[in-house]
Amino acid sequence: MKKLINSPDNVVKEALAGMAAAHPDLLTVSYDPDIIVRADGPVKGKVGIISGGGSGHEPMHGGFVGMGMLDAACPGAMFTSPVPDQMLAATKAVDGGKGVLHIVKNYTGDVMNFEMAAEMAAAEGIEVAAVVTNDDVAVKDSLYTAGRRGVGVTVLLEKIVGAAAQSGADLAEVKRIAEKVNAQGRSMGMALTSCTVPHAGKPSFELPDDEMEIGVGIHGEPGRRRVKLASAAEIAEMLATPIVEDLPFASGDHVLAFVNGMGGTPLIELYLMYNELNTILKAKGITISRNLVGSYITSLDMAGCSFTLLKLDDELTKLWDAPVHTPALRWGV
Amino acid sequence: MKKLINSPDNVVKEALAGMAAAHPDLLTVSYDPDIIVRADGPVKGKVGIISGGGSGHEPMHGGFVGMGMLDAACPGAMFTSPVPDQMLAATKAVDGGKGVLHIVKNYTGDVMNFEMAAEMAAAEGIEVAAVVTNDDVAVKDSLYTAGRRGVGVTVLLEKIVGAAAQSGADLAEVKRIAEKVNAQGRSMGMALTSCTVPHAGKPSFELPDDEMEIGVGIHGEPGRRRVKLASAAEIAEMLATPIVEDLPFASGDHVLAFVNGMGGTPLIELYLMYNELNTILKAKGITISRNLVGSYITSLDMAGCSFTLLKLDDELTKLWDAPVHTPALRWGV
Amino acid sequence: MHITAAHVITFIERVAATVKEQRDYLTQLDSAIGDSDHGVNLDRGFSTVITKLPGVADKDIGAILKTVGTTLVSTVGGASGPLYGTAFLRAGMATGDRFELGPADLIAALEAALEGIQSRGKSTRGEKTMIDSIGPGIDALKQANAADEDFLSAMRIGLAACEAGMQATIPMLATKGRASYLGERSIGHQDPGATSAFLMAKAMLEVAEGIS
């Protein structure tokens, strides 16, 4: 295992210390329970927005703490949902008197831990609402299963909902917008290589030199199927088609297209994939009116990418364009 | 070789098409010769700033085209200096009547190609000045060698000099500031893995599982020495000490600390390394007053990192803080 | 059989030791159909539990189990944290302030634990989760106990059923938890949670064998 770390046990805390040292103007970090809180929070009279999940997906979520996005993030152990103590501490820390929204990705662990935290927060008199993202079309959806994973839409949702809260929307309104983003967004990912979890010390799965995984999540779990390596154009097709067909996205739609790197993918390849996606959507009459290209929701050192499409209307576009000031996303300020 | 590409021959052009499609508000791309030009350029009465180098180092340089940074970038073939036709076309495209600065990294190829372009531009009556960055302390400097490589300082220099030009400085003043940045900055890098150049199809060097390269550049060339894998703290020491001793940086200095990923390094490791660097500098009485953490000058899919320290004074700090609006760096706007 | 608070503490210590010993094995099972952390998660939790035990050494069994439960909730994370945490919490609520448990009390505590897992995890048997080893284990234990077997042999029968349940997860298609994302590809692998639950049941039998 080749990593810039001291010991698997300390990766999360030491990286948190690095974030705290690098961004004192934007955020503060508390330990045990570990939370990353907006430096100028809690913002009085604003709905607090928190999110969280396992570590290893950086910059998500800690890199999205700041004005116009998250008020706090709860980083769990590597690829492990945080514990309720973290969400409770974060909820209390960001409560500005107008309630708190929990942004939860649909993983059994995340959902249960956030649920327990919400019960505890309610017991302490804080109004909490939750949105669960489940945008991964690689997973078949059903009432009788754990359902779809929350992936790329989470990043877009945190930005858009953060803007709504910043503009003064109340908890019900923030929750409505959150659910709308989740309903209008779809994602799918693929991996060229496995990632290596520090504690495991070796790749999560073995992938021959001429094969790739289609339909992976962000935790080094194998995907839906293993296929022969293909060209960028073919891979783009394998990701875009299921996304477009699922919502479905239709000719005339305006979308935000998000091409995401998995952590070990060079930016030049992401722009090349964006070019392929752009070509595919153009042919379908779908217009990309906003985009995001980069590694924002990652899976440690995995090489690969994911596509996310979010159907835009005026409301969502305006919220996307609103100023944001976090370590990983910044504009308008 | 596992890459999101269609064919090694088309990587650069297709990624350029992706950049053009993703950032029409910021830049336009012309082909043959390939150049990336600021969308609202040439800016009348402003010194034009251009840079360039081989592709494979994204976001450098194309990702730095925009308000407050570069007016144009010349992307060469993969890891190959661009040709004079590109620099000449870029120089003409950005000439706003106050002359053009060429930012050149000190590689034999880059230097010679930029020299030829400058001769051609002069023949066409455009005033050109050049700055050559050579900040890599891993390379021994001497009058009788090719000298040191230009690496991380190039990114900081492009931002700072871009701000100076944006604020109306003339060519001589812009050149003075460029030389000051280069004189006050030092870098050193390391690699955990080799990168794979698409045309070569296999890693540029073989590195056993328990070894790493110290003192690498950004072209997949082997480093100065190969040593056993070490902890993040030890690696930070191996990079920081030669940098600090070289300038030298001294107690009481204020610096901009830049922790850079090589392209295949997850962000969580970069923050962990930033934490180590912060600890080392604190112990030496050196204050980090600005920082940049991320993958900005990369070497395709190489895993590893580099440190760059730039000694700051009020002039450089103000220029660093000035607004910038490019695909890869944006603030204040 | 009389199970004292001291026996419960011995049981917890043995679970913690087993989890540490089997950490990499559990993590490896999780890497096939999950995210390579199950052993690491449980080890982090039970290592902390161990540090809490001295503080409850003189407390009733309910207090001990509830401390284990809240500690697991606060330190394990992932899916198994809330699930095992809830299990120990509910078992603690079922035993209440008693300092000694008989067979019926133990069975009641185990049933409360299982119910807790099911309501927290919204899962039923056959979905390739920890309840696929726990459920059959408790069933068999109850049945054997009702058939008037010696309680220790009833526990042995329960453990065998638990193990069989664990192995039965191999051909199952996962519909709950992280393995469900793999669809058909989840088939052919033993569920990590069903395995850790079996290891805990085994520790329980070993402690019981020391009592009689």
Place this chain on the structure above:
Amino acid sequence: MHITAAHVITFIERVAATVKEQRDYLTQLDSAIGDSDHGVNLDRGFSTVITKLPGVADKDIGAILKTVGTTLVSTVGGASGPLYGTAFLRAGMATGDRFELGPADLIAALEAALEGIQSRGKSTRGEKTMIDSIGPGIDALKQANAADEDFLSAMRIGLAACEAGMQATIPMLATKGRASYLGERSIGHQDPGATSAFLMAKAMLEVAEGIS
């Protein structure tokens, strides 16, 4: 020996073919002490040169060589682009508007090329670059020619010296070009540029052998 414009074109075509054939070998040499692109760079350049040759088929030798030079400058990039580009440009300037070259003209053109490389690259012999094969090759050719050898055998002697010079780069410590960044670690590897220069010299001899 009379070298015509047609011979020069044949030479360029042969160089282009050799470079394509040896592309991966040159790139591999460059991966040991450089950045894995030398063969790719030259192949890109000479492939473009080939498309330009029909346009100068009826031109004088100077025009042909200058077209090769400017095309290389415009397409190769890296260090070798300006260096080989300048070399062909200078050779073209030396031959001027002639349609035929004798031995002395060829030697003058080669010397002009070498001078161009040295002034553009600010390099001297012994620095582990292309001039370490080109320089000795030209020296030996001149010496043999002055000793009144048959020009074709003089060229053979020159090529042997060029090859020896190429091999002599192996133990050298690089002080110019990208290999210089490696310091001591540059020792033990053959310089890619010295190798491509030898391949061009070999192509030149082969064409000459076809003339006599």
